[in-house]
Amino acid sequence: MIRPKLALLVALLAPMGAPSVAQTQTQPRPEPRPAQVQQDGPAAPVAPAAAPDQAASDQAAPATGDDAAAPLTFGLAGPYLAARIAAVESDFRAAARYFAQAVAHDPSDRYLLDSALIAFVSAGDLQRAVDLADQMGQDGRGTELSDLIHRADLVHRGDWSALLEADGAGAGEQAGAGADAPPPPEDLLTGMVRAWALMGAGRASDALAAFEKLAQNPDVAPMVNFHLALARAMVGDHEGAEALLADEATGSHILGVTARAQVLAQLERRDQAVAILDDVPGIEAEPQLQALRDRLESGEPVAFDVIKTPADGIAQVYLTFALALAGSPDPEPLSLIHARLAVWLSPDTGEARLMVAQLLQDRRQFDLAEPEFEALRRMGQMRPMAELARIDALSRADRRDEAEKAALSLTAAYPDLPQAWIALGDLLRQQEKFAQAVPAYDKALTLLEDAPEQARWFALYARGIALERSGQFDRAEQDLLAAIEINPDQASLLNYLGYSWIDRNENLDRALELIEKAVELSPGDGYILDSLAWAYYRLGRYDEAVAPMEQAIGTMASDPLVNDHLGDIYWMVGRHREAEIQWKRALSLDPSDNDDVDPDRIRAKLERGLDSVLAEEKAKGTSPIVPQAQAEAADSPAD
Structure with a gap:
């Protein structure tokens, strides 16, 4: 399965053919019992206009060489080691605190200085980063990273002359060299920032000429031409902007x-x-986009406001580089640094806030990500794709209350979005609120009534699970059969219905057929093997149950239920000593949190044997505890 991660944000600069959440097939993901079924979207490609990895990776990086040696001296080792551990764990706030302490012990070491800058920016403390970068410059200890932050500060203050002088461009051009003079050696990011700085300084013709010169490099021309189009639109050259944006390589992404x-x-x-x-x-x-379309169709005024100022343009430059860096083999921390700078320069740029939020979310820094998501909500720019990714990430981090709150907010904001209701249903099901999950799936399936069948199978499957777990098997059976008709080769789906029938002692031949097919489709799935073995057990075919249950235990040796099952099967084939070993192991794995395992019943089997326990249960008219059908699944196959 492809996790959402940054693909959802990269789609903002991806070709428009990339699928969106509205097209994405919802899918289950493997989870321990009770079944937890989620949805993921396919990863979208990085924008064709993205800067080459090498161009991006040449930007701000911690000092190397002699300065990169990590000092370990008295009074410094503790904060340094604590900072390094925090950085490895992406605990940016703690890393900032400890690196600041380390710098206080040795303010001359560029490695520590750069590491502190990284931590400050990653934690969102831009002013502290600016202060440190300025001090580094004054002390003659500047680095590429401190220079990047210093230039961003000049943009933030609107000091375009100082920025051009810092680039080494101001003097030559002001002396009359003009835009046609050979530019000084520069990298791509510096060149694009310089072009926007010329725009900020009121030198629009020079700015356009600078962009045109950069666009002569075919490797980066699409990205540069996008910024050239924005610049032309800013100065009122809408025909020129349209000509550039009409080129698919330049303007085929959402922005x-x-x-x-x-x-x-x-x-x-x-x-x-x-x-x-x-x-x-x-x-x-x-x-x-939908709001823009509605305004265009209704005749309402529509302004050009993708960017409003040269600082917005530079924020877009940083955002583009952040996207490119996010796709590099070692994306942290430079992608987050550039995205943070983009938000600082243009707080109303939703795409930049979204990327910061998702980068932090990907590093499980939810407390730092939440203010960015909240800002998007205040700006009226809640993005369904991003919210679904956020809900999934919170759920995977066991922050279910927050995930449920986010899902409820999403269904309130977008009541006609079926994926929002499916996400809510999934969260309720994960918390074993099965009866409450059913109405959420009902709503989703109503919204999907006219959708292609492939868009409905998973919602039917998920509702079937919720119905079965809440004691509504007749409805559950209908949903599961309908889902199988749409998707007859989904192993976990076949297994779920097959085992449900076995458990109820109904349709036994058809049930075993479904489970056996599930095994063929997913031969290494321990849960499905467990179901096959237990189906043989319930049918009294004990000898046939041994092999698949031993295979299941090979993949899930720490599951108390599987160990308990294997013990029962061993007992029935006369391997009593091995059965007792498996039951003891099941108890040692603390089955108290597993609703499908009764520790007292296992102890009774150890004391009196399985035959005696079954006889007692039969005399009392009670059924032995059997496992719930498993809903663990591989990804659904691509359409």
Whole structure:
């Protein structure tokens, strides 16, 4: 399964053919009992306009060489080691605190200084990072990272002259060299920032010429031309901006489509803008695009506001580099640093806040990510794709209350989005609130009534599980059969219905057929092997049950239920000593938290033997505890 991670945000600069959440098939994911079924979306490719990894990786990095040696001296070792541990765990706040202490012990070491800068920026303490970067510059201990932060501070303050002088560009151009003069040696990021700085300094023609010169490199031309289009639109050259954005390589991502639609509105070509937006896959899951389309169609005023200032343009540069760095083999911490700088320079740029939030979420720094998600909600830019990823991440981190709150907020904001209701149903099911999960799935399936069948199978499967667990087997059976008709080769689905029938002593031949097919489809799945073995056991075919249960124990040796099952099977084939070993192992694995395992019954089997326990249960008219059907699954196959 592909986890959402950053793919959901990278889709903002990905080709418009990339699937959105509205197109994505919801899918289960493997979880311990009780079954927990989630949904993931396919990863979208990095933008074609993204900077090459090498160009991006040449940006701010901690000092290397002699300065990179980690000092361990009296008074310094403790804070340094604590900072390193915090950094490895992505605990940026703690890393910032400890690196600050380490720098106080040795303010001359560039390695410590750069590490402190990384921690400050990652934790969102930009002012502290600026203060340290300025001090490093004054002390003659500047690094590439401190220089990056210093330049961002100049942008933040709107000191364009100082920024151009820092680039070594101001003097030559002011002396009359002009934009045609050979530019000083520079990397791509510096060149693009310099071009926007020229715009900020009121030198629009020089700025456009600088972008055009950078675009002569074919490897980065699409990305540079996107910024050139934004610059042309800012100065009112909408025809020139449209010509650039019409190029698929330049404007085929969401930001490009947004900018182009706004530019077309300035050219009074609203019908064309609406048609372009109508071609966006899954526009209903992109509220900003949908709102723009509605304004265009209704004749409401539409301004060009993808960027409003040169600082917004530089924020887009940092965002683009953050996206490129996120796709590199070692994305941390530079991707987060660039994304943080983008938010600092342009707080209203939702895409930058979204990327910061998802980078932090990916590092399990939920407390740092939450303010960014909250800002998006305040700005009215809650993104369904991002919220679904957030809900999934919170759930995986066992922060179920927060995940449920987020899911409820998403269903309130987007009541017609079926994936939101499925996410809510999944969360309720994970918390064993099976009866409460059913209405959420009911709503999702109502919304999916006219959707292709493949979009419905998982919601039917998930509702079937909730219904079965809440004692509504007749409805559950209908859902599971309907899901199998749509997706007859989904192993966990076959296994679930098959075992449910076995458990109820119904349709035994058909049930075993379903489970055996599930094993063929997923031969290494321990849960399905456990179900097959237990089906043989319930059918009295004890000898046949041994092999699959031994295979299951090989993959799930620490599952008390599987050990208990193997003990019962061993007993029935006369291997009593081995049965007792398995029961004792099941008790040693603390089965108290497993609803499918009764520790007292295991102890009774150890004291009196399984035959005696079964006879007592039969005399009392009680059924032995048997496992719930398993819903663990591999990913659903691609459509």
